[in-house]
Amino acid sequence: MAVPFYENQQEIMFFQQQWKAQLKEIIQQTELINGSQVDSFEREMEQFTGIKNAIAVGNGTDALIIGLTAAGVGVGDEVIVPCYSFFASVSCILHVGATPVFVDIEAESYAMNSTSIEAAITPKTKAIMPVHLFCQMADMPSIREVAERHQLLIFEDSAEAIGMYQNGVHAGGFGLGGVLSFFPTKTLGALGDAGMILTNNDKFAKACRQLGNLGRDESGIAQRIGFNSRMDEWHAMVLRSRFSVLEENIQARSANSDYLTTSLNAQAPMVKTPIFNSRGYDANRVDYVYLIEVDNRDALAQHLALAGITTETYYPIPLHMQPICRHLGYRQGDFPVAEKASTCALGLPMHAEMQQHQLDDIVQCIQNFYKE
Structure with missing residues (x-):
């Protein structure tokens, strides 16, 4: 008998009737993007992770690009990142015009080897981007110690890390911010692409929210060049249901x-x-x-x-x-x-x-x- 790499048909069948009724309500409302479902999902993620701000975006890759942009990372800057990860971990750095500086990984965790960071730091280094892979986080206390000593930003590629904690801190909460991906196969997945930025920094959160909404503020006035990266109400509805289990x-x-x-x-x-x-x-x-x-x-x-x-x-x-x-x-x-x-x-x-x-x-x- 076939064994698929990933399957969620039982869960879909379980929620199907609930989703049909909720989808009918969504279709009848005026806000199909960044509406009440998205707002409620953001609040639920803030409570679950213990991180002050959760900003819903279109996907995990967008979350990385928006986060680095909001952090001021750009041309002339270097970002230290592990050389073993999904391609988005480096494409986001290239997208903002910065230069990735690679370090090797630990054999057990597949995460950035914190002992390799120091040698990769140069006068151009602006940020460290740990990646949490497969079943565990990188050694964030050690990485944070290096970052603080050299006054570097930490922005976590925590796309796979929902539910992961170290010393009571959820992934994405150790530095300026982090991200979550809700790609369908993730531990918490949408039925399509969706993502999120997590941060305890209110100023950074405001910048990320503007950048994801075409650079516009709450009144709709463009304050910066941004991206069209928002979460659909449908995805938030699905994610809220799946979050319950x-x-x-x-x-x-x-x-x-x-x-x-x-x-x-x-x-x-x-x-x-x-x-x-x-x-x-x-x-x-x-x-x-x-x-x-x-x-x-x-x-x-x-x-x-x-x-x-x-x-x-x-x-x-x-x-x-x-x-x-x-x-x-x-x-x-x-x-x-x-x-x-x-x-x-x-x-x-x-x-x-x-x-x-x-x-x-x-x-x-x-x-x-x-x-x-």
């Missing part, structure tokens, strides 16, 4: 992750299961992606595909080796940890609706591959 879904994902880890640990050393790096302080795990490192990654992915099990390769080309970054002068071998991960990391299906037989099929298929 977020904690339940996180728990289900955690149980699925634990089962896979327990079952696949028997395949070591050919299979390396995820490692949560607690770092000695209060932190939690939220299983957005279940990432393993394996011998003969591409052959295993093909073997699983033949069995109907969908996987994702993370990330086949590190950011510093992408053609768009060629002008920066990086070479293969500059960041060995990230480059190794790009050859052996494989994402397995992970979502709240996985059935026991699907988990067993994944485990059995991997076991069979390494027996052959």
Whole structure:
């Protein structure tokens, strides 16, 4: 039986009748964008994260670009960023005219190695942009210590990190701000693109809100060159419903992750299961992606595909080796940890609706591959 990488049909069916009634109300109202549903969703995210301001935008990539723009990052500035991430983590820096300066990652968390930051700082450095990937946050206390010592901004690419905390601080709350993505496959996903900026800084929040609304203030007067990046009422309605079962879904994902880890640990050393790096302080795990490192990654992915099990390769080309970054002068071998991960990391299906037989099929298929 097929095992999709992501599925949410049960949840959609559960909310379908509620959505039909609410959609009828939305169609009849005058505000289809940034209306009452969006406003309520922003307030709910502020309460959930404990972060003072939540600004809804069109998607997570827009959130990154708007945030960097509002922070004053631009031409002549450098932003330190990990070289292992989704492309939006670097495209947002290029969009605002700044220069990405890459650092390597930690082998366990796949996040920026905080011990590498100091050597990457130059007189042009303006910001550090940690990226929280897969199931855990970067080492934010250490990163914040470096940033404060060098008077640098922190803007978090926390697109995957809803529900993740360190020392009681939600992802996106350690520096000037951060972002959330509500892409459909995210732990909290819309039925289309949507995103959010989080910040405790009121001035920064006001700038982000203006930038996302074509640069206009509350009276509709353009104060700056902005973007058309607002959240539809429909997406906010869906997200509010799905938010009501977020904690339940996180728990289900955690149980699925634990089962896979327990079952696949028997395949070591050919299979390396995820490692949560607690770092000695209060932190939690939220299983957005279940990432393993394996011998003969591409052959295993093909073997699983033949069995109907969908996987994702993370990330086949590190950011510093992408053609768009060629002008920066990086070479293969500059960041060995990230480059190794790009050859052996494989994402397995992970979502709240996985059935026991699907988990067993994944485990059995991997076991069979390494027996052959």
